Amino acid sequence: MHGLLRRPGSWLFVAGCLPLLRLILLGVWGGLGADPVEFVAHSTGTWALIGLLLTLAVTPLRRLTGRSGLVRHRRMLGLFAFFYACLHALTYFWLDQSFDPRAIARDILERPFITAGFTAFVLLVPLAATSTRAAMRRLGRRWQLLHRLIYPAAVLGVLHFLWLVKKDLTEPLVYAGVLGLLLVVRLRWTQRLLARVREE
Ligand code: HEM
Incomplete structure (x- = not known):
């Protein structure tokens, strides 16, 4: 296998691009439905939230499995979350509101x-802006203090979803x-x- 394909990071990058590729292909084939x-907005919002939750899951998974290498993928997951949040916000500002500031x-x-x-x-903007090794x-x-902003961002992301759903709350409640x-x-780890x- 080619060296690049043996790296888990490469597969993660490909996986992160799939939701965008799906939207492009559906757009080309006219499969985006009546609206x-x-x-x-639904697709990009969902992937932004899933990306944030996966980013937050890295440290617990690393501790549970003992695989310290997992932390290397945290930045890419966080940046994919931000990328889909940007597409999501752009969909709203541009396609929904035609960039009308008022x-x-x-x-x-x-x-x-x-x-x-x-x-x-x-809240996600300063996190993405300081995601480089140099900023670190x-x-x-x-x-580390600044990057704790991911917690309120994720809480607000879930609240945003809970608030907008009118009937079936199942999906936002799962998140x-x-x-x-x-x-x-x-919290338990911090207390311990x-x-x-x-x-001591
Ligand atoms: C500028 C910021 C944002 C604006 C203006 C915005 C606006 C919207 C709008 C208009 C919808 C669709 C509502 C509907 O038609 O039913 C939506 C859905 C959603 N947004 Fe956002 N959003 C923003 C940021 C975010 C962020 C940062 C996240 C994730 C952390 C997020 C997650 C979601 C989710 C999960 C949905 C629902 C998807 C679904 O229905 O399956 N949004 N948002």
């Missing part, structure tokens, strides 16, 4: 689910459950760590 804008501002101020989605997106080195300990589990695991520090 293409809604279809694209209509967008009114929507952000008046519709709680848009407020939550917009805030989640804004430059910011030192502050990098809420996964996020809740990931947060509880983190603090207890150990106090004992």
Whole structure:
């Protein structure tokens, strides 16, 4: 096998591009349904949220499996989450609101689910902007503090989904459950760590 294909990172990159490829192919073949804008908003929003949850799952999975190499893929997962969030936001700003600043501002101020989605997106921007090794080195300990913004971003992403769904809450509740589990695991580890520090 070619050296590049043997790297798990390459497969992850290909997997991350698949939702976009699917949208392009469906667009070309006219398979985006009766409301293409809604279809694209739903798909990109879902993949942004799944990307965030996968990014948050890396550390717990690394601890459970002992595979320290998993951490190498965290940045790519986070950047894919941001990439789909950008496509999602662009779909709304462009195709839904035709870049009308007044209509967008009114929507952000008046519709709680848009407020939550917009805030989640804004929180993701500094994370993506400081995802390079150079930024990591430059910011030192502050990098970790800054990257904790992923928690409120994910919580707001789930709230955004819960708020916009009118009838069947099953799907957003599944995401809420996964996020809740990931947060509880983190909290338990932090508590244990603090207890150990106090004992010493
Ligand atoms: C500028 C920021 C954002 C805006 C304006 C926005 C707006 C929207 C709109 C208009 C919809 C479709 C509502 C409908 O037609 O039913 C939607 C759906 C959704 N958004 Fe966002 N959003 C934003 C950011 C985000 C972010 C950052 C995430 C993820 C973390 C996200 C996750 C979702 C999800 C999961 C859905 C529902 C998908 C589905 O129905 O299957 N959104 N958003």
